[in-house]
Amino acid sequence: MNIKQYLDSTYLKTAAQAGLSEEDNNTIVKGFIQEAIEEGFKLIMIRPDKVKMAREMITAAKSKLLIGTVISFPEGINSFEEKLAEAQKAIEDGVDELDYVCNYEAFKNGNSELVKKEVYSGTKLAFDNHKVAKWIIEVAALTDDEIIKLSALIKNVIITDFKEECYANVFVKSSTGFYKTENNQPNGATIPTIILMLENASPLPVKAAGGVRTYEEAVAMIRLGVKRIGTSAAKTIANGEIATGNY
Template sequence: MNIKQYLDSTYLKTAEQAGITEQENILIAQEFIKEAITQNFKLIMLRPDRVALARKMIQEANSIVQIGTVIDFPEGKSSIEDKLKEASQAIESGADDLDFVCNYNAFKNGNIDLIKEEIVKGTSLGLSNGKVVKWIIEVAALTEKEIIQLCSLIKNVVVSNFEQELFPKVFIKSSTGFYKTQNNLPNGATIPVIKIMLDNAAPLPVKAAGGVRSYEEAITMIELGVKRIGTSGALAIANGKNTNNSY
C-alpha cells in the first residue's frame, strides 16, 4: 500500500491562529507545498487564498500533486450564494478538490431543505467543472444519531440528483479539525465515528480528517474503507511515525 496516495497534506491555519506574521505564514504554506511535491502526496489542502500559489509551484515542478481547498471554513454557516461564490473563485484559482463545510447548525435546527439545496448546488458546481467535492459534516458537533442522519441525507441527495459514475467524486468528510470541544474530547475522526460514516455514506466515499495522528490509525482507517485522510502531519504518518499536530 502506498499510503501517500491516501494523504491530503493539510495546512489551514491563518497567521492569527498560528501567532505569526502573514509573510511567515506564507512561507509555512510554501514549505507544505514543497513537501507535498517532494513526497508525492495525493493532495495539498490549503486555504482559498493559497490555491494560486500552490498551482504555480506545482506547475513549475511538473508535479501531479492535486490542490484542495476549503469552502465556508470552518463554521459552514454562510449563505448558499456565498458558498458558491467562494467555490467558483477557488476553481478559477486552480483548485482540484472543493471541501465545503456543510451548514451543520442549520441541520441540527431542522432546516433540511437548506441542506438539500446547498448539497445539490455545491456538488453540481464542482462536478460540472470536473472537480472532486467533499462535504464536511463536523462530527464533533453532532450526536451519533445526527451523524447517521446527516450522512444519509447527503448520500440520498447525491444519489437522487447525480449519475452513478460521479459518486466516487463526492465525499463525506468527518471534520474541519478546528472545532472546539469541551474537556479536550476528540474533535475529528475516530475509529468508531469513521465506522458509522462508512456504514451510512456508501456508495459515497469517506474522508477522515481531524485527529488522525499515527500511521497505525491511518492504516486502520484505510483498511476499513476510507479513501482519503486529511492531516497536517502527513510526513510523519507517511514515515510510520506519530504526529502531535493539532488537526
C-alpha cells in the first residue's frame, strides 16, 4: 500500500492562530508544500490565500502534487453566494480540490433546503471547472443521527443531479479540525463516525480528517473504505511514527 497517495498534507492555521507573523507563517506553509512535493503526497491542503503560491512552487518543481483549499472555513456559515465567490477565486489561483464546510448549523436547525442548495451549487461549480468537491460535515458538532442524515443528504443531492461517473469526485469529509469540543472529546475522525459516514454516503467516497495520528490508524481507516486522510503530520504517519498534534 502506498499510503502517501491517501494523505492530504494539511496546514490551515492563519498567522494569528499560529501566533506568528505573516512572514513566518508563510515560511511554514512553504515548508509544508515543499515537503509534500518531496514526499510524493497526494495533495497539499492550505488556506485560499496560499493557493497561488503553492501553484507556483509545484509548477516550478514539475510536480504532480494536487492543491486543495477550504471554503467558508471553519464555521461554514457563509451564504452560498459567498462560498461560490471564494471557490471561484481559488479556481482562478490554480486549486484542484475544493473542501467546502457544509452549513451544518443550518442543517441542525432544520434548514435542509439551504444545505441542498449549497451542495448542488458548490459541486456544480467544481465540476464546471473540472475540480473535485468535498463537503465537510463536522462530525464533532453532530449526533450520530445527524451524521447519518447529513451524509445521506449530500449523497442524495449528488445522485439526483449529477451523472454516475461524477460520484468519485465528490467526497463527504469528517472534520475541519478546528471545532472546539467539551472535555477533550475527539473533534475529528473516529472509527464509529467514519463507519456511519461510509454506510450513508456511499457511493460517494469519504475523507477522514483530523484524529488520525499513526500509520496503523491510517491503515485502519483505509481498510474501512476511506479514500483520503487529512493530517498535519503526513510525513510522521508515512514514516510509521506517532503524531502529537490534534489534526
